Amino acid sequence: MLSIALKMLFGDRGKYLGIITGIALASLIMIQQPGILISILSHTYSFISDINLPDIWVMDPKVKFIEDSKPLLDTQLYQVRGVQGVEWAMPLYKGQQRVRLDNGETVGSIVIGLDDATLIGGPAVMLQGRLADLRLPDSVIVNEDGASGRLAKPAATPGGKSIPLKIGDVLEINDKRATVVGIARGTPTFQSQPILYTTYTRAENYALSERKLLSFILVKAKAGESPEAVARRISRQTGLAAYTAEEFKDKSLEYFLNNTNILVNFGFVVIIGFIVGAAVTGQIFYNFTLDNLRYFGVYKAMGTTDRLLLRMIMLQALIVGFIGFGLGAGICGVFAAATLHSNDLTMHLNWQLLLGSGTAVLLIVVLAALFSIRKVLKLEPAEVFKG
Amino acid sequence: MHHPETLAVYCRGLTKTFGAGEMQVQALRGVDLEVHPGELLMLVGPSGCGKTTLISIIAGILHQDGGECILYGQDLRQFSKNERVVHRGQNVGFVFQLFNLVPTLTVAENTAIPLLINGLKMAEALARAKECLQEIGLKGREDSLPTQLSGGQQQRVAIARALVHNPRLVVCDEPTSALDHQTGRRVLEVLKSLAVSQDRALIIVTHDARIFEFADRIAHMDDGRIVDIKTNNRH
Numbered sequence: 001m002l003s004i005a006l007k008m009l010f011g012d013r014g015k016y017l018g019i020i021t022g023i024a025l026a027s028l029i030m031i032q033q034p035g036i037l038i039s040i041l042s043h044t045y046s047f048i049s050d051i052n053l054p055d056i057w058v059m060d061p062k063v064k065f066i067e068d069s070k071p072l073l074d075t076q077l078y079q080v081r082g083v084q085g086v087e088w089a090m091p092l093y094k095g096q097q098r099v100r101l102d103n104g105e106t107v108g109s110i111v112i113g114l115d116d117a118t119l120i121g122g123p124a125v126m127l128q129g130r131l132a133d134l135r136l137p138d139s140v141i142v143n144e145d146g147a148s149g150r151l152a153k154p155a156a157t158p159g160g161k162s163i164p165l166k167i168g169d170v171l172e173i174n175d176k177r178a179t180v181v182g183i184a185r186g187t188p189t190f191q192s193q194p195i196l197y198t199t200y201t202r203a204e205n206y207a208l209s210e211r212k213l214l215s216f217i218l219v220k221a222k223a224g225e226s227p228e229a230v231a232r233r234i235s236r237q238t239g240l241a242a243y244t245a246e247e248f249k250d251k252s253l254e255y256f257l258n259n260t261n262i263l264v265n266f267g268f269v270v271i272i273g274f275i276v277g278a279a280v281t282g283q284i285f286y287n288f289t290l291d292n293l294r295y296f297g298v299y300k301a302m303g304t305t306d307r308l309l310l311r312m313i314m315l316q317a318l319i320v321g322f323i324g325f326g327l328g329a330g331i332c333g334v335f336a337a338a339t340l341h342s343n344d345l346t347m348h349l350n351w352q353l354l355l356g357s358g359t360a361v362l363l364i365v366v367l368a369a370l371f372s373i374r375k376v377l378k379l380e381p382a383e384v385f386k387g
Numbered sequence: 388m389h390h391p392e393t394l395a396v397y398c399r400g401l402t403k404t405f406g407a408g409e410m411q412v413q414a415l416r417g418v419d420l421e422v423h424p425g426e427l428l429m430l431v432g433p434s435g436c437g438k439t440t441l442i443s444i445i446a447g448i449l450h451q452d453g454g455e456c457i458l459y460g461q462d463l464r465q466f467s468k469n470e471r472v473v474h475r476g477q478n479v480g481f482v483f484q485l486f487n488l489v490p491t492l493t494v495a496e497n498t499a500i501p502l503l504i505n506g507l508k509m510a511e512a513l514a515r516a517k518e519c520l521q522e523i524g525l526k527g528r529e530d531s532l533p534t535q536l537s538g539g540q541q542q543r544v545a546i547a548r549a550l551v552h553n554p555r556l557v558v559c560d561e562p563t564s565a566l567d568h569q570t571g572r573r574v575l576e577v578l579k580s581l582a583v584s585q586d587r588a589l590i591i592v593t594h595d596a597r598i599f600e601f602a603d604r605i606a607h608m609d610d611g612r613i614v615d616i617k618t619n620n621r622h
Binding site: 001003004007008010011012292294295298299300301302303304305306308380381382384385 | 469472500509
């Protein structure tokens with residue numbers, strides 16, 4: 001009888017496609033919107049993720065997230081180096097500077113100053129040039145998005161495509177010359193500002209107006225030492241805030257979630273998607289059952305137990321749920337793959353998201369089925385004689 | 388008087404009331420009826436006289452308020468709800484006025500439904516359904532959809548569906564009312580030749596006087612009672 005239930009479902013092509021479409025759209029919204037949200041949120045701590053060498057980030061205790069820079073004293077770098085369990089500790093400058101382009105426009109950019117000797121904190125993937133070229137005079141490395149986006153040179157002809165920065169191009173930072181020696185790959189920041197990497201000493205030169213420049217101290221724990229324990233030790237002995245990379249990511253993310261409406265806005269869309277999906281699917285599925293109520297009555301009269309009828313309807317609901325969710329998730333998968341390397345809108349798919357949205361779809365179809373089952377179970381088999 | 392054990396259907400003092408208060412309708416007012424195995428009994432009478440209520444109780448899809456109804460020696464009131472459903476699935480076949488064939492299933496699949504309800508695998512059920520369709524003269528139409536058949540052919544499919552699991556009682560509700568005279572007669576001929584056997588009884592509710600000649604006995608109902616039972620003189 002279960003195969004008969006499926007034939008009844010697939011045979012009513014209009015309703016079947018309607019239910020599938022409803023579930024697919026609901027799934028699409030419930031996967032795509034959180035997927036984009038996760039992608040956006042991951043940009044809030046992308047700078048931490050991209051620098052994967054240090055175990056621990058040390059900063060002023062009042063720093064709330066990665067973009068919140070409260071400079072330290074240079075002497076505090078030496079204090080940190082003196083803490084037991086620290087393998088090395090390197091300075092990192094992270095600040096906002098105005099970059100002047102060829103055409104006289106200025107663009108707010110993030111300048112990263114790396115330890116002159118080790119260049120620790122530099123970009124992991126170089127697309128053009130070498131990280132070591134930062135030791136050349138006036139050199140900077142620009143991130144890919146910045147080079148092809150806001151720092152790109154204007155098009156040669158009006159309406160044409162802008163020309164991405166390339167090695168050898170010259171910029172100005174606070175009236176100081178900066179020569180592009182490399183293009184690096186990096187996750188775009190939350191504000192999508194260009195990122196320029198240079199040495200710590202040169203960063204001091206670019207940021208003359210700032211008295212203190214040390215934004216973060218990047219620390220590597222000694223082998224066999226737990227980064228958490230070393231971080232707690234640094235905090236205790238120096239009075240600075242010290243977090244493992246994961247802890248700092250969580251802290252940054254938490255700040256964005258608590259201080260923006262982003263979660264509420266995306267959550268609202270997801271809830272609307274769920275409600276609309278449930279309403280559309282439930283309505284069509286219920287109508288499908290009503291259309292077939294006469295036949296369910298015939299099956300009852302012929303000796304089909306309530307339990308078997310329940311299984312038939314639940315199977316129909318689960319099948320449309322499975323196919324609809326598969327379609328919705330598939331479309332999201334294609335979207336995620338297509339935007340994987342995009343500089344603009346991207347989407348992250350993970351198993352938690354699929355599990356969550358799958359559970360929501362399951363809830364929708366089970367609810368729809370329960371309404372239908374209730375109608376069928378209340379049906380008196382003697383009704384079939386009423387024509 | 389026959390012993391209930393030897394009868395296909397034995398009803399005594401059956402009563403049934405629908406609704407309550409001013410809306411209360413007494414559909415059966417003490418029906419006594421006996422149907423013998425191998426017999427084709429027609430229930431006739433004006434609309435609303437209780438014919439459909441009576442066959443619903445006999446078929447086990449409706450509970451009586453009072454009286455007893457025994458089917459082949461078994462009082463359905465002694466069964467649990469689930470046992471009654473299973474008993475119905477094994478022992479009763481139904482033919483409906485509007486055929487009630489599922490439009491999205493093929494003729495063979497529609498016919499196989501009682502076998503599937505009784506737990507047979509699809510392949511075996513379809514094979515038996517096709518044999519039954521062949522007997523009823525629908526060979527070659529097994530894979531058609533009901534909408535591709537004429538009214539008479541659809542009712543023959545409904546008859547095949549009612550008989551495929553070899554039930555001991557077949558109840559038919561106005562089986563010819565949606566058919567023209569010639570088609571109705573042919574359907575009754577098929578029904579009579581295939582359904583009536585020594586260990587099976589047929590009860591047909593009808594208004595159609597043109598098919599009375601096929602009955603062994605005709606029970607006249609009026610106002611919730613059987614007022615007259617006549618044996619058909621054609622024999």
